[in-house]
């Protein structure tokens with residue numbers, strides 16, 4: 001078995017690993033970069049008009065023979081570990097005939113985002129795996145392991161071929177809502193792993209530990225109590241762990257949770273796979289708000305039925321204004337105009353629940369400044385979606401790989417000092433490795 005890490009040995013983002021034998025080739029993740037080669041934030045809009053070939057030649061898309069249209073021999077399968085952009089963002093470029101292997105909820109979020117953001121559905125061939133049951137693609141035998149991560153339905157993969165084993169962790173943590181899943185994994189890690197490709201997002205943060213979702217729940221309650229005015233929260237609607245945390249904090253504080261129609265739809269979709277609260281008769285304390293531009297887009301491009309599915313749980317601008325002291329409202333910078341049209345939206349709490357790096361984005365910065373100018377108190381309540389260094393050590397200790405390779409990190413140089421009892425192999429992007 002041979003493999004090549006196309007991107008990720010020196011950066012977070014654009015995860016992509018190619019593995020092959022004499023007769024079979026698979027690709028694990030095909031993510032979009034977060035950082036461009038000049039160190040600035042990666043913006044795909046700059047490349048939108050280029051052909052696939054141009055994008056490969058410019059080094060934007062990974063140079064993998066058989067991955068794109070018009071190639072003679074095709075890649076035999078693509079595995080997607082979870083639904084974060086940095087792991088699947090370039091999937092649309094892959095040839096439609098290549099089977100894609102994902103968890104069921106991941107597939108559903110991917111297709112959902114396609115409809116919402118690209119307004120069309122692609123003709124990709126999806127195959128769903130379930131946790132802990134192996135499947136084969138040609139020479140490769142693959143076993144997915146369910147992991148605790150800020151993306152719901154995230155997996156690691158054990159890949160075996162020619163008597164050799166490679167373990168790809170994907171993104172994971174041990175302090176989320178699925179901490180029990182992580183503990184189970186620690187007791188049941190694969191053995192005899194030749195190469196462990198482990199994510200090291202937080203490796204530069206030393207001994208720092210991260211709050212659990214239960215800690216965050218208490219923090220939210222504390223902030224809700226601090227003022228008798230509206231509470232705004234900005235977070236990702238796809239961070240299901242956090243939505244559950246916010247819902248629980250609302251319930252314990254007797255607050256109504258107001259979400260927009262997009263977040264409502266995601267929650268309803270994910271409720272098919274786990275006990276997730278969503279606007280319905282079972283969860284009367286969740287209400288749905290219809291932002292102007294988003295609702296217009298949905299009505300035009302997706303259809304009015306999509307909007308109507310939540311009409312029994314709708315909350316109007318007037319009701320939001322009237323009940324503002326009892327409301328926790330999930331908002332995004334794109335909803336500024338809607339907020340402007342609601343009376344008395346001032347002097348409340350604004351809780352930012354995403355990675356602090358995004359606060360540098362001009363759109364977000366302007367939004368924070370706007371709310372501060374309206375008298376809102378600014379709070380940050382967030383935890384990392386990634387394992388801390390101690391958790392990474394536990395994984396390495398449990399697996400005892402013959403070689404440890406760092407990926408999904410900006411701080412690869414630190415690995416050797418941290419993992420002293422295993423062989424740390426520092427690779428470069430695009431370096432071809434034969435597992436002997």
Ligand SMILES: [Zn+2]
Pocket residue numbers: 082084149151171385
């Ligand atoms: Zn992730």
Ligand SMILES: [Zn+2]
Pocket residue numbers: 013015084086087171408
């Ligand atoms: Zn990632």
